[in-house]
Amino acid sequence: MIHAKVLVVDHEQGAYDVLKPGLARRGYEIHTTTTMTNALALAGAHVYQAAFVSLALAPNRAVLDGLHAEIPNLPVILIHLTSR
Numbered sequence: 905m906i907h908a909k910v911l912v913v914d915h916e917q918g919a920y921d922v923l924k925p926g927l928a929r930r931g932y933e934i935h936t937t938t939t940m941t942n943a944l945a946l947a948g949a950h951v952y953q954a955a956f957v958s959l960a961l962a963p964n965r966a967v968l969d970g971l972h973a974e975i976p977n978l979p980v981i982l983i984h985l986t987s988r
Contacts, residue, residue: 907931911955913943913962914983940967947974959984 910932912920917936924934935950937943940961947955952975959982962968971978 905931906933908953909933909935909950911943911946911950911952912936913940913955914938914958915961940970943967944970944974947971947978951975952978954979954981956981956983958982 908931912934914920914936915938917938920934920936927934935946935952937946938961940957943955943957944967946952947970955971955978957968957971957980962982968980971980
């Protein structure tokens with residue numbers, strides 16, 4: 905049974921593939937994409953309970969406003985990874 909759908913928008917899509925099976929067993933469906941254009945299309949087709957968006961892929965507020973236009977009140981968590 906799916907408890908929550910989560911959208912992940914990051915340039916490292918493959919990094920999340922290892923998490924999908926374990927999270928699926930716990931009722932989470934994870935959709936990943938590497939572009940904001942695809943993220944907006946997915947948001948139009950699914951109702952997500954949260955979105956994780958790479959700060960590098962959201963250079964301005966317009967793309968985040970687009971997500972909120974598709975799913976009002978969607979919690980969006982910005983992620984920023986620094987290289988070590």
